[in-house]
Amino acid sequence: MALVSLTLSGCGATSGGTRLTDQEETLSRQMQDRSLAPATPDERAAIRNQDLLTQAAFWAEAYQMNPADREAAIELSGVLRQVGSAARAAEVARQSLALYPDDTQLQARYALALTASGQGAQAVESFNRALSARPDDWRLHNAYGVALEQAGRSERARARFLEALDLSPGEPAILTNLAMSHMLAGDPEEAERLLRQAADHDRAGPETRQNLALALALQGRFAEAEDIARADVPADKAAANMDYVRALMSTNRSWDRLRESELSGLR
Template identity: 30%
Template sequence: MPAILLSCLTLGACSTPGSGLGGEEARLLSLADDIGRRGDHATAAAMYERAAELSADDPQIHVRLGNARLDAGNAEAAKTSFRTALSLDIENTDALLGLGTAQLRLGEVESAVRNLHKAAPEVNTLAAWSHLGAAHALLGQGESAQHAFSQAAALSPHSPDALTNLALAHSLAGEDEEAIELMRRVNDSPLAEERHFRNMVLVLVLAQELEQAHSIALPEMSPSQRQSLIEQAARIGEIADPADRARAMGLAMAR
């Protein structure tokens, strides 16, 4: 059961590379940007890689390569790109955010927290705070996770994903009333999707509100699907360790 909803978040657009690029580098970057927007991240990464070879001393090209590699699902190669960018510019917060995100995907959670903790206040984006919150939750650091997810929700107060992340952090901390209230706001949103309704069931079951879990309106969900969700949520509720519970809720899939 996917719970923390970071899969829909990306690092966002990177800064424009420094001036002075040659014609070939500029052409490759333009093509890579266009191809990446169309969803072919592997091809975009190959073009960014060629541009990085032509302008090896431009950290932002390595950042863009790292982001493309993340989007293509190659976190290990992305980590190398972000480290290269930081070796060229140790103050590059885009690279620091990317490195922390790659480490999070690779399961290097302590390293991810260390780098995302530095990057998130500087970058101050929904994705940055959400990634930091996920990393804290995976270490069982509930209060820190709540703080990070609160920052994300403050930046995007109408985002169902941001509010759901915060609700699930409250649920992990045993703060069931706060979690349910947030999920009711999510479910009242015209932007709510099936995954949000699934998480409403999860929060209700973890709060031991089984009657509500069985009766609350869940659009496009059959009774058998609802029952399956309730059973899965009950199994998650039996996990005592907060970090293990966070993983069972889907945090390990955070992007």
Template identity: 35%
Template structure:
């Protein structure tokens, strides 16, 4: 049976944009203290949803890609990057609007469909998100990005076993793809199977293309198991020292509260058995 404390905690932190990272810094003002990646529109640089950006970098990206979008609204790369910047800035409704327009213009573009589906899921429109993803997917030409995106949405609505089947299909196409393994690992975390979550996230973090979100998610799962020293070592590679320490302290407190609650429930159960 899933550990409901862990599932509730994980759900509160993750899955707001189709399994964006469960990051340790949620609620702890991470934007100002994460180790920064570069972001911008100069030379058409793409925005990565898995990198860590400061609030100022995100603001600049929204402005720069917004200007490009105003000049070339039908350019699919511009639309994708502008929508990504908007999502990073929590402007979900606007990101959905941009991608909806891009879908009309690029009806058979699977990358646009995947981005649109994720944005809809971030807005809580899960049925519509699944419809968009599935309509873009064909059995004779499976697309691993669409399979992974569908799995992420299924995880959000509690269909974890079905989600894992989608991740498994995606990994047949791209074995050891870190973004798919990341979602796969988080799926186990959401049902309280932290041992399996750690195993899969370690595999993801070991891949050459693994990004910051994978390592932060691994740090979280380690912390949820009480492996604080290793969790802090992993987190220190992604966050400033003060932020990493604050995150571990936050996890310690959360686990302490969970254990206290479990002790109370155990005592209540003993009393009932005696009566």
């Protein structure tokens, strides 16, 4: 069952500090062959229109050339998180914070990367510092809610999601996260209500519908849940998902198991 809806931008964890991947090494060498001079402001502005891997190689080269380059650290951390290297993104931001401890952009990058790698409890202070400079940023409030949920502070997490909704009413990402927090607390009825709101939005993704199916299944409404699940996954997969939920509900620790499954997939 795809339990993935307490979300940030797509990120995964890797190890190895700030070492480049093979693909990044290749692109970096190509750039070095063209010129070893630092990129101009125009080149830095233009790179943001390129694909994420090209951006990662560009900013990695700039950062390696000058580890004190604040802009390169901010951009590299953000791009690494988006391409699935959350642990490396956190390391880049952490190293740069040693030079710029009061920089709230770096604090935000560090908090987001920690949360994307499942270390939300460690991100709380950085979220607080980042939000002191950007109190109206609904994305930061939403991500902070995910971090708090990871830290087991569910009531505070839901408060953050509600703050995010005040700033961006009807945003499906926030509604989905708030719904999943209620589901993890054992309230699938409230989760269903919120997920239906999210699913009606033009930007709602398949994860919203899959989690709506989960909320219905946890109420014993398996036929309805399977119909919704089939909108995004093959029929056999939808049926397998329902079998998983039935097995989950047959144990005395069903909500604990659901929470463990959900939190292990937070990214």
